[in-house]
Amino acid sequence: MKILHTSDWHLGHTLYNYDRTPEQQAFLKQLARIVQQEKPDVMVVCGDVYHYSVPSAATQRMYTEGMLKIHEACPEMTIVVTAGNHDSSSKLEIDSSLWQHFGVKVIGNIERNREEVNLDRHIIEIKDGKGKKQGYIIAVPHVYPQNFPTLDTDTPREERQARFFQALLDKAKKLNTEGLPIVLMAHLAVEGSDRTGHDESNIGGMETVSLHDMGKGYDYLALGHIHCPQDIKGSGHRARYCGTPLPVSFDETYPHSVSIVELNRNEEPQTRTAGIENPMPLVTLPHEPMPFEEALRLLEEYPADKQAYIRLNVLADNYQAPDCMERAANAVKDKACKFCCIKSNRERQAGGSSPGHLSIQEIQEKSPLDIAKLYYRETEGEEMDEELCGLMNDILRQVKEKEKQ
16 A cells, blocks of 8 residues: 655644745645655545634635645545644534545544444545555544543543554454555654654643554554654654644754655555655754844845745844844845744853843743743752643643633
8 A cells, every 4th residue: 555644734824924825835736746646545644734723715725726636636546634733623524525525534533423432434445546455544633632532431531542542453453354554643742753843832732642552553653743754763664754744933944745655564664755845945044143243144145036934043142132123124125035033042151051031032932831941940940840841731731722612
């Protein structure tokens, strides 16, 4: 079975109020070309189709038109889409009946029929263009650990998630009498994964799951949520994050791509990537922080016809001139590039501690947990311990859940 693994499209995402629609449209066109070239049996989209739970009409239209073009590129290919923590499961599923006519299966939530959980809807049989069965996809949308359904009355709350995954894998194994590949889709953070560039203040926080709790019986675990592409250590290359096709922040400095995975019986998955070119790259200028005047000079010298979003990397004193943002914005007038922000880097004091006050820009760039850690360090003279960090994360998650209600 040949799989195209992608996730975390974040359609509708804006960067410092700049509309990114042209970039996102360019990605969808590239994806359609990749599908046409590769002719996979199935494309799995592992959550975060949209950046906002209530996407604009224009963003939804872009998604619909993009998916239709992808379907046209390989009509016999099945497409499986699951909801991520940024998506509204109900909005994603609203047209699911129509999408089935185009080979698109949309799984936004876990369906409960009275007191029973409908496991069958999560297990999708994959066939090739000639109708020959190729394997199975187990599609699991994003669900907060505490919200997984109870399958057995005696299952402790903290074990519901692991029990749900294993129940699906067990059911798929019974159906899989031919011994075909089984792919499990999930949108969550696996322990030990590389979160480089990922915003820890992301919706829903960053609760982690051990690879062991994902169950046994899959041939490939297609993951979404973490933006850095990677195989999970200890998985034998059977668990992978494909990463974002487009960077969501300036700190996502790694290559962006989709993954092509080929599964054969009793063999390790063969994985390669198909790169995605961003017509409007995110550039930090310069690479190493410099005083503002030197960084501004580089911005003024930036080629006028070169498209990019630019963040200035500045070595700042305790006081930053109030007109810095205005001067930087003026430096790119009539240029193809767009100035976004200034990253302030303060010199370390003797003993390794940094000054205790932050600029507004620095505060905006930090997560609530980072701010709490800085405050604790300044007031208590030591680092916040893991237990207190965990408690802070729980509180932040509860606040975000209330905001979504």
